[in-house]
Amino acid sequence: MLKAERTEYILHRLQALYPETPVPLDHKDPYTLLIAVLLSAQCTDERVNKVTPALFKRADNPAEMSRLSVKEIEALIKSCGLSPQKAKAIQRLSEILIEEHWGEVPCDIDALERLPGVGHKTASVVMSQAFGVPAFPVDTHIHRLAQRWGLTSGRNVSQTEKDLKRLFPMDQWNRLHLQIIFYGREFCTARGCDGRGCDICQACYPNRKSPKKTKKA
Template identity: 70%
Template structure:
């Protein structure tokens, strides 16, 4: 099976399994989505969704968030991990949004990536899920599965993103990246499939015998 044939099959299989793709992180507006995505770094979406209601009850917009102290923010988000760094980023980016963007989250990769604590992956999630701009955010789930499925030989998420964007139609990117995440969590788990067990891995590489070790 050629690479593009594998990609086409994966699109069909994922669409059958996940015709609907709700955003995993609970949010009410662009700002709360941005904060939730920032908090999800090295933390599960489930844990983020447990923590953010208390934070957003106090501040669901940049103006209210900057009125909180970094210590207040840090205490609330502590269960998400990396709370000193994340609380500083949340406080600082809120001040920047108010001073430079009228309190609004900019719908621009360039402007988002200038914000403290916001890298390309976070910006891509916000652009895709808040503004419906085609993006293909690659996290560890997608990086691992793309390698198992023979879609990339990239040793980092940057190369994996480039390779996936070449294989999949632009109009599918926003939905597809969520479908891959959902599939990874349900079927192609990090410590159980190894490219050998799940339905898609077995279909695209029926004769594979050895584990796929993820290149990070």
């Protein structure tokens, strides 16, 4: 297949498999989504969803969260890993939202990226899933699959994001980034597929003889 043919096939195959794309992280508004995405760094969504109910029971808005101490937040999120750093970021970003944004999560990717603990991927997820702004957050699943499917050279996640944005229509980005994540978790896992095992890898590269080596994010 040519790259354009692979792109079209992947788009239709993922739509058939995942016509619905529920947000994996439990949340009720942009703020709780922001906190959940921050917590998901180097942690599974399942673990985050077990941790956030207790956290949000104590504080589910910037005003209440900013009144908690870093130690209190850390105790509530400890099982997510990296809890000291995440607790500091959550407490300080909550203060900044009050000081600079009237207690609201800004619908602005640059403003989001200036918040403590919020990198480009986290900001992109919030823009996409909280505000519906077209974005293509690239996590480890997307970075890996984009290489296996010949959609990017995979030098880094920034390059992968640029390549995917060029290939796919903007109105598909928000849905597609979740569909690729779902597929990567279910069928094209890091160890369960080497670029020759899952249906999409086989369809895109039916004559691939050797495992596809992928560059880490």
